Amino acid sequence: MDNLPLPLHKLAVPGPTLASMIQRLSSSAADVDGLLFGHVTYIAPSTLPDDSAHSSPVSQLLATISGFLCFPSLLSFYDSLGRVDPSRLSSTTHLIGWFSSRRKTPLRPSIREFCVTRSLSSTPNLPLPIHNSDPESLFAPSIFLLFTTPLQDQFIQTNQYRAFHFQSSRPCFNPLSIDVVNIGPAFRGHYGSFSPTSALPFLSCELRSLTPMNEDRNEETLIGMKQTEKDQSLLDTCAEGMQVGRLSRLIGPEATNYTSGLEDLYEKMLLKTESLARLVEASSAKVLEQENHDRKLRYKVARSVGVE
């Protein structure tokens, strides 16, 4: 159930995601690994008769990476035998695989990477449903992306990467071709496939006739106030400084200034994004400080051999 007989045809990575991954890896002090998030789509076989001669009639799966999470240390979600600890991954969704980066090594999977991928692809509760396909078919996280640098690399920095799809039946790694999705005319079709990962929250909405009596009633009853508070906190997760009450002016008979109201909403949402970004920056600085501290401790351990 967790490994379809359909082959994984390709891996698509948006350009900025790949660049951000490579930047993260090349700025880390040592080898790192992490998780890959995304979705898998089923592409129905094309039945047009005038397709090119070697169009495959076999239906295919396309995996897309939409994000990643980089762990600062090795043996993060697995142990030294490569066995994945499901409790560390219990809150992840959309997990499609993992990646590993190691400098100055050959571009082939190692013992541990094989074990981790094998363990990850057979961990229960992780497989995700495939878009465009029947809801019963699931895709287990079985994609492995390997980053290395060449052995002799002095003046030019080169980053090599290769993707593999783990086939549990043999078991072995099958090479997987990567499509880097960039902005441009050739990729216009991809715009339609974007789906937001954080949509506006669903707020209860009533079209009611606006009489002063109704408004008063809404604001004064306890239940009404609690509902308003709840709605406001939901709205505050994606906009900053926007009153819930103003949303009602975007619909119904009051929506004459619809455009400016919408622009206002978007402006507040951008404000929210900015303040979130500042929070992330501050917390990143704290994480970096902690990582440096940990590294110093590890150096001490590494050099203490022979003292015992």
Added chain:
Amino acid sequence: MSFDGFPPFISAQLHYLVNHFPERIKVEQVLSGGKTYAGGLDRFTLLIPYCLDYIKWDIIYNAEFPLAPPDVIFGPEDEDFHPLHMTGSVGEGDLKFQNILSDWNHKDPTRLLALIQELRDRYVAYQKKRVGEVDDDRLKFEISTICSREGIEMQISSGAEKPEEVKFAVPLMDMNINKMVHGCPWRHPQKIYLQVIYPVGKKYASTPSPPRLKLMSTTELRALFSIEDVKLPSWLDGMCMAEYLPHLEESLQKQVVEAVSLIDIRRRFIESLAPLFGRPLEADPVFCRKATFLASSGSFVFLVHLLISTQFPKQQPALMLQSSQHISPQGIPKKSPLLSEYPWSPRWETSQMAERIFDFLADESLNFKRFCSESQPQH
């Protein structure tokens, strides 16, 4: 081999591995995986002897994470080698290997050796399984008859251009050669192997072509016995290894025993030179392959080097003269070329051999003296 630049925990384990591995292991491509070199070197390639050749494995430590065991990357032809998930090999072996990794102690210098040893044993089993899967009747027969021998290693090699071949490394003779040599300085046990390479038979070929045979030995054995001098018995049509090996081993055994006895003959020869040349300045006491004497012709003082081959007395010793009074512009003492053409007969008595060499050198030293002074700039 010095391992500078490694963090102490890696260098301790690497040292132990190189010094205690039963055969000679080589280390190359030592690199650092860190962004800067501050952490130290932490990855390298091991050349592990297997099947009379080397297999290259990359060992990846992490200077930043000393507590984690190293990771290993195998060669590109061994994509299917998965030591932690070998089907069919169940029981204690699996558990032992898992324990090496799960109980990794970075302070214990013996751990890397244990890991490599275990991985190599599994590699032997993996190659055996692969060879067993080859669809060739002759090979299947050979494997069934020969596998009871201890220490056989086999390897499949196939490339884009080359046809598929199976290589066997068969250790010959159970004798402990090290013990046979008095005062043996060898650190590793010396062994002789027969390399047998079978082309994988195509179904339509009527008679399978004979395998390619080659004798190989550990390098230090050359001081005692040179396998190049051994003539291999011919492989008759339709023969198999089980028939061929006993004859070869019998003949080799005789030759090795003879080689050991030749040590004494060489020793007596060197001793016989003493009355004429004086005590040797230097001599190889274990294998008696070399000796150096001090000699003089008039006021010309020179050294006489004797290089005695394993074919002595059939082959006469090669002589080389070295002047103690002339040096080349580079600061090297002047030497004569190797002299191996002089009157000789293996049937002479040792004392007569010594005398004839003495007479020859008495004449030759004059030539040498002239050669030295001629090529010297006149003061």
